[in-house]
Amino acid sequence: MAKFLDVRNKIYAVGIDIGGTHITAGLVSKNGKILKKKSVKIKKDLNAVIIQIKNLVKDVSSGYEILGVGIGCPGPLDSEKGVIKFAPNLGWRNIHLKKIVQSQLKKKIEIENDAKCFALGEIWKGEGMGIKNFVLLTLGTGVGGAIVINGKLYKGCGSAGEIGHMVIDVNGPKCSCGRRGCLEEFVSERGIVRLAKKKLKEKGIKIPKKISPEKIEISAKKGCPVAKEVWAETANNLKIGLANIINIFDPEKIILS
Numbered sequence: 001m002a003k004f005l006d007v008r009n010k011i012y013a014v015g016i017d018i019g020g021t022h023i024t025a026g027l028v029s030k031n032g033k034i035l036k037k038k039s040v041k042i043k044k045d046l047n048a049v050i051i052q053i054k055n056l057v058k059d060v061s062s063g064y065e066i067l068g069v070g071i072g073c074p075g076p077l078d079s080e081k082g083v084i085k086f087a088p089n090l091g092w093r094n095i096h097l098k099k100i101v102q103s104q105l106k107k108k109i110e111i112e113n114d115a116k117c118f119a120l121g122e123i124w125k126g127e128g129m130g131i132k133n134f135v136l137l138t139l140g141t142g143v144g145g146a147i148v149i150n151g152k153l154y155k156g157c158g159s160a161g162e163i164g165h166m167v168i169d170v171n172g173p174k175c176s177c178g179r180r181g182c183l184e185e186f187v188s189e190r191g192i193v194r195l196a197k198k199k200l201k202e203k204g205i206k207i208p209k210k211i212s213p214e215k216i217e218i219s220a221k222k223g224c225p226v227a228k229e230v231w232a233e234t235a236n237n238l239k240i241g242l243a244n245i246i247n248i249f250d251p252e253k254i255i256l257s
């Protein structure tokens with residue numbers, strides 16, 4: 001188990017979320033309150049991302065003494081060694097992120113998979129409070145997952161919980177992980193947008209330039225039949241994934257975010 005930054009006994013720490021489209025930093029108090037927050041669009045190049053992290057930490061912690069920095073990253077990683085094994089949505093493989101950021105910031109750094117960080121937050125202050133067994137899914141650029149058993153993260157040999165890469169259709173679209181039909185390819189942002197484009201094309205309707213799950217949701221609520229179809233099909237695919245999770249873990253709760 002990783003040695004997470006325990007802000008409960010100290011004053012402040014910085015949390016960084018490396019997402020598929022943005023990097024977000026927050027200054028957190030020992031009570032878990034976010035005092036400052038800043039988000040920037042993520043750059044493609046790793047070196048540029050390191051500079052972005054450095055600048056964000058400086059910005060949000062300006063005037064505060066911080067215990068260290070906790071970084072949440074997508075994909076399977078080795079939190080002990082601080083190495084990102086594979087982040088398909090960012091194109092990163094075997095990146096020694098902890099070492100690199102530590103050398104830049106000269107602060108204590110811990111890294112963990114982003115969905116697992118989310119689950120730790122839910123155990124501490126959120127929907128996971130007082131819940132012994134739950135499964136968490138993050139739906140966004142990709143689909144992250146975390147499994148909590150007896151109040152603790154279950155990590156298997158290191159990276160258990162990659163629920164987004166559970167295959168729900170062997171003939172489905174190719175996933176960034178190399179396989180076909182992973183849950184992520186159906187219920188992530190790109191999966192939903194792909195389905196919407198396919199349906200619009202089939203019906204001979206012009207595909208709008210900017211199309212996003214948020215816009216599809218608004219259209220569905222307004223009664224647009226194509227958007228409603230996309231939403232229903234996405235919900236159905238998510239249901240297949242959730243049913244598999246329930247069959248394997250029988251959790252008290254499944255947290256979707």
Ligand SMILES: [Zn+2]
Pocket residue numbers: 164165166175176177178179182184
């Ligand atoms: Zn996959």
